[in-house]
Amino acid sequence: MKLIRMLLSIAFIAFLTGGILTGCDGFINQEKPIINENPDQGNQDIKDSEKNAPPTEKEQTPNQDQKDQNKTDEKDNPYANAPKVDPTEYHEKAIQVVAEPNDVAILVNKQYRLPDQYEPDDLVYPDVPFIFSEKVEKRKLRKVAAKALEKMFAAAEKDGVYLAGASGYRSQSTQVTIYNNYVDQDGKEKADRYSARPGHSEHQTGLSIDVSGISAECAVEECFADTAEAKWVADHAHEHGFIIRYPKDKENLTGYIYEPWHIRYVGKELAKEIFEQDITLEEYYNVAIPVNENK
Ligand SMILES: [Zn+2]
Incomplete structure (x- = not known):
């Protein structure tokens, strides 16, 4: 009788603790995921909902696009889980901090930001002319981009085109000042179309630089687009590992108006691919959704 009572109480305790432990295990193994407990849950929801979304214009031309999609997947696309949001606007909840800020193929835009106060540790002064003489922060670039820029400027000279740097590296604190000045001048909505928020x-x-002709005429201005220098840069930058980061009529993908002067080092291979396919970095990573240009 004693034995039976003992067995019964052991069974009862086992039932109690087992029940509790199963609950814990269930949570740990995510057999019954609790909504909002998993930080990736939100992204998963967006991805799942997209599976049922009607095909976009891009998806209706399968061959090349499918190939591109596969290519990006193969490379273990670090931006594959991007929530799809209007790329022309900041969406506080969708903003993500890039995991590898030193990667030359890094994507930085309104959705992806650099870690707070990020500063590359290999900034150098490229040996090229600038439209100003001071040896200041904006004259710097990361070493790999600086070397490529020197080669690009030398190649341009051979074609009779004389380029100059206008603005390279910019620290986060400098960007705070610049952005705030633009907001004071034009208001936040307009400033967001041409100036990035800090980070x-x-x-x-340290991979981007605004370039100009040596005369500095039309430097960082719309009229640069019509210069011989802009034409040369558009045709040849990719040969040296640079892309025109904000191409014409792509504001709905990049989030920024056309900037023929703003080039970004991504490495020769990637630059060639982006140039030949005539796409943006956002499209390369498949994070861009086209938005209504008239909005
Ligand atoms: Zn720029």
């Missing part, structure tokens, strides 16, 4: 500027990567 979101490609200039902070």
